[in-house]
Amino acid sequence: MKAQHIVSMAAATVVAGWMVQAQAGENLAISLQLKWFPQAQFAGYFVAKEKGYYAEEGLDVTLLPIGDQSPIQTVVSGAVDFGTTWIADLLTAREKGLPVVHIAQMFQRSGFAMVALKSSGIENLCDIKGRSVGVWPSGNEYPAVALFRKCGLTSSLDARVADPDVTAVTYPFDPALVFPERVDLVSAMIYNEVNQIIGLGYELDKLDVWMLADEGINLLEDLVFTTEKVLNDPDYKGSGMSGREVAARLLRASLKGWADAVADQEGTVDNYVLPVCGNTCKGSGTRADARGHQLWQMREIAKLFEAGATARGCAGYLEPAAYEASVQLLLDQEILSKAPPAATVDYGPWEMATGKTGADCQ
Amino acid sequence: MATLDPSLAGTGRRAAGGGPPFAAVLALTAGHLLLLYFVLLWWDRSEVASAGWRFALFLATLVAAFGLSRLAGWIAEHPAGRAIRFLPAAFTMILALLAAEALLRAYQVPAGLIPTPTEVLVVLWQARDVLLQDTWQTFVMEAVVGFLIGVGVALPVSLLIARSGFLQQGMMPYAAAFSSIPIPALAPVFVHMFGLDWQSKAAVVAVTVFFPVVVNVVRGLLEIDPRLLDLMRSYAANDRQVFVKARVPNALPFFFNALKLGTTLAMIGAIVGEFFGATGKGLGFRIQIEAGRFGFDIVWAAIIVASALGIAWFGLVAWLERRFTAWHVSLRE
Numbered sequence: 049m050k051a052q053h054i055v056s057m058a059a060a061t062v063v064a065g066w067m068v069q070a071q072a073g074e075n076l077a078i079s080l081q082l083k084w085f086p087q088a089q090f091a092g093y094f095v096a097k098e099k100g101y102y103a104e105e106g107l108d109v110t111l112l113p114i115g116d117q118s119p120i121q122t123v124v125s126g127a128v129d130f131g132t133t134w135i136a137d138l139l140t141a142r143e144k145g146l147p148v149v150h151i152a153q154m155f156q157r158s159g160f161a162m163v164a165l166k167s168s169g170i171e172n173l174c175d176i177k178g179r180s181v182g183v184w185p186s187g188n189e190y191p192a193v194a195l196f197r198k199c200g201l202t203s204s205l206d207a208r209v210a211d212p213d214v215t216a217v218t219y220p221f222d223p224a225l226v227f228p229e230r231v232d233l234v235s236a237m238i239y240n241e242v243n244q245i246i247g248l249g250y251e252l253d254k255l256d257v258w259m260l261a262d263e264g265i266n267l268l269e270d271l272v273f274t275t276e277k278v279l280n281d282p283d284y285k286g287s288g289m290s291g292r293e294v295a296a297r298l299l300r301a302s303l304k305g306w307a308d309a310v311a312d313q314e315g316t317v318d319n320y321v322l323p324v325c326g327n328t329c330k331g332s333g334t335r336a337d338a339r340g341h342q343l344w345q346m347r348e349i350a351k352l353f354e355a356g357a358t359a360r361g362c363a364g365y366l367e368p369a370a371y372e373a374s375v376q377l378l379l380d381q382e383i384l385s386k387a388p389p390a391a392t393v394d395y396g397p398w399e400m401a402t403g404k405t406g407a408d409c410q
Numbered sequence: 411m412a413t414l415d416p417s418l419a420g421t422g423r424r425a426a427g428g429g430p431p432f433a434a435v436l437a438l439t440a441g442h443l444l445l446l447y448f449v450l451l452w453w454d455r456s457e458v459a460s461a462g463w464r465f466a467l468f469l470a471t472l473v474a475a476f477g478l479s480r481l482a483g484w485i486a487e488h489p490a491g492r493a494i495r496f497l498p499a500a501f502t503m504i505l506a507l508l509a510a511e512a513l514l515r516a517y518q519v520p521a522g523l524i525p526t527p528t529e530v531l532v533v534l535w536q537a538r539d540v541l542l543q544d545t546w547q548t549f550v551m552e553a554v555v556g557f558l559i560g561v562g563v564a565l566p567v568s569l570l571i572a573r574s575g576f577l578q579q580g581m582m583p584y585a586a587a588f589s590s591i592p593i594p595a596l597a598p599v600f601v602h603m604f605g606l607d608w609q610s611k612a613a614v615v616a617v618t619v620f621f622p623v624v625v626n627v628v629r630g631l632l633e634i635d636p637r638l639l640d641l642m643r644s645y646a647a648n649d650r651q652v653f654v655k656a657r658v659p660n661a662l663p664f665f666f667n668a669l670k671l672g673t674t675l676a677m678i679g680a681i682v683g684e685f686f687g688a689t690g691k692g693l694g695f696r697i698q699i700e701a702g703r704f705g706f707d708i709v710w711a712a713i714i715v716a717s718a719l720g721i722a723w724f725g726l727v728a729w730l731e732r733r734f735t736a737w738h739v740s741l742r743e
Contacts, residue, residue: 116685118702124523144704145520180689186702204690205699207708210539215690217606218699220598225687230606 075108076287078294081119081131082111083270085328087321088345089239090132092154092353094320096305105297106289113328116220118187120148120273129278130298135268135374136190142388147276150393152299152401153366154306155270156356158261159238159348160191163223163245166254168232173258174199180215182226182234190383192216192235194265197381224248224332239348247335268374269352271366272299279394296400303364303401310350317342362409364398434480441474442505445512452515459516467516471509478505522704534711541696541715548693549719551608552680556615557672563616564623571624572631572657582628589621597679601686611683611692618679619672626668630661663738666731673727677720 082090093111096102102109112128119131120141132154141148162181164170170179173195181196181203183189189205196203201213219226223241227234228250236242242257260266274295278284281291289297309316321342322329331341357365371393378384399405448467452459459467482498507527514526521529534541571577571585596614604610634657642652684694693712700708 116698120704141522141704144522145518146522146704185699189699189702207533207537207540207696207700207705210543212690217687217689218695219606219687220601225602226606230689 075103075106076285076289076294077108077110078129078285078298079110079112080272080298081122081128082113083119083132083134085113085115086111086325087240087329088317088342088349089270091309091316091321091346091349092306093302094305094324095309095316096301098320099305099308101301101304102298105301106287107294107297107301109298109301116186120146120187123273123275124148126275126277130272130274130295132270132272134187134190135271135371136194136378136383137187138271138273139375139378139384139388139392140187140190142392143384143386148273149276149279149391150271150273150366151279151295151397152272152302152364153268153357153370154272154302154364155268155349155352156354156358156367156370157352158191158259158266158269159352160260160265160267160269161236161238161242162192162195162233162258162260163227163236163242164233164256165228165250166256168228168256170233170256173263174201176233177201177213179233180217180231182219182223182231183216184221184235185218188235189216189218190378191260191265191267193383194267194377194381195260195263197383198263198265222332239345239352243335243341243344244332247331247333247341249333265377266370266373267377268366268370272302272364276391279397292394292397292400295397299364299397300401306353306363309346310353313346313350314343317346321346357409360409362402362404364402365404365406365409366393366395366398367409368406430484431480434477434484437473437477438481438501439477441470441472441477442508444470445474445505445508448512449508449515452512455515456518458518464513464516467509467512471505471513474505474509478502521707523706525707525710529707530710530714533707534714537708537711540691541693541712544691544693544696544712545715545719547608547691548611548680548684548716549677552611552683552692553615553676553723555608556612556679557619557676559612560616560619560676561623561669561672564620565627567620568624568627568631571628578628578632582625585621585624585628589625591618591621597683598686600683606687607689608692610687611680611694614683615676615679618675622671622675623665623668626664627661630664631657634660659735659737662735663731666727666735669727670724670731673723674720677716677723681716 080093082093084090086094090111093109097109097111112122114122118137118141119128119133120137122128123131124141124146130151135150138148138150162173170176176196176199181192183192183205193203193205196205196214202209202211203214203216204212205216206212217226217231219230221241223234223236223245227245227248234241234245236245236257238257238259245255246252274291278291279295283289284291284294287294309320317339322339325338325342329338329342330336331338331344335341335344353363356370357363357367375384375387379387395406445467448459448463478498478501481501485494485498511526511528514524525533571581596617597611600610600613600617604613638656638660639652642656647655680692681694681697684692685698688695688698693716696712697709700706700712
């Protein structure tokens, strides 16, 4: 009896092993590094995964959260295949010799805002000499750095300036830690921290909210990237598909997910965002409720997604003019020292995914 | 051969006794020169060196290391001054830096992954003013202040515990348990409690230094040779005299051990604490912000500063230990 038991158990284990292998064999397992913890900012990817859009493309995509770190670090190390990040993070990494490649632009407009209390006396955004400004580290500080430089101010983020005009205070992403006691001006994403600050008891009529995009600092945000090594692999992970083909499939499914997400925002938050996020979805204070906060976020995210090329039917397309504007801004503010090489952007996967070219998006 | 015939090994050593082994010095010099030549040759180039060059550089590193090990062996066997004895360590450092510089240049490793030693040194110089300010914040305001607070509170607490049987039974197990709390677990909590400036990091440091000092000092005060106490009693020493002349000296080596441990913990606590929020300065802040921007030249410069301070501080405490506990068994010649 016992021996039989063991044999049947062993057989079951072997069969189960085959099944796992067979499943893995059907879909190519890849991973996408999100730029932060799960929240509506990544709604399109959650939808694509849950609705099976990735599976339809033959992909088994793992969506990875990240904390206080640049997604570029995990992708460049080879631990993760694709990632989402912001343009300044990508271009500065490229300048430092990391072979990262932009393959799709998901958000067509920057959601980076600067917030001050009306009572702070900051009338003009450049009025911040001698003030403290809250910023996030890990490559999220570049829009603020661009602002300081544009205003002709030095900051404590520059390791070569001993007596900076602006004190940049780093804080772990919760504005309640620093605002308004420690800093006069604070970085805030329009889809996240602005609502948290309102939740802390500072209604919009008590606040000045500057969208950096309106101040001439429209540094593109959430984009999809990978490395040259992934793109140029002729047989990615033994799947028979090239790295470019895998990238195209990932984009096709993701764009489909994004289209669904912005079309039904409330349903997306309830069915696809809230189930995958825990505490990280909550707002602050009176607006702590996760659902309310994520609905705000989804609404604002939809605006960023649907701007620019998306409005002309080219979601995911990196408009050359917008790209050049971001590059020029980073060059002007000396965040980049030279223009990035042409290989920094690869339209191939996006064209393959959508069947369109740049000419269709004018 | 030498292992088979001891007498041969002996003659070998004697033969080398006239001067340093010529082959070793030659290997050391040739290896270094080739590495140096390549670094200068490749100073402005930005292409990967040929396979031949890369092989030659590995070979040069190996040959130099071989020469160095032979030379170090020779120095160890011969009477030499302190300056000479220091040579192997100095050459190890030079060789490591030179080989890193040459190989990183040969393979054109991006500066966003690993900067070359010269790039780090250049940045160390360029950013010296800022790094000094960062040092003031991290080392003086956070590590040293927190350390002094931690030790300052730990000493009276240790005395109390040593005098009270109840506290020994009731508190020491917790002190030992608390002393193994990982610092990164405390840091975010303290940043929320005490704010982003130096106070929260000093608090982290104070707590991490506090428990090892208590645990060690209490042990030092209590774990005393009973014959020593008998002797003191036979001299009719009162409690105060026993404490000052027997218990305190007995506790000193334990105390200094805890202090040396504490210097390391304090540097770690201050730097890691800054990862959870900082007011625009500090070595931990600098490391975090620059690592996020792939500015690893500055990251390494900050690491060099932090390490140098950590070593100097440890050295200072070790020197104090030798001064105050020179009578101790472990320090007697």
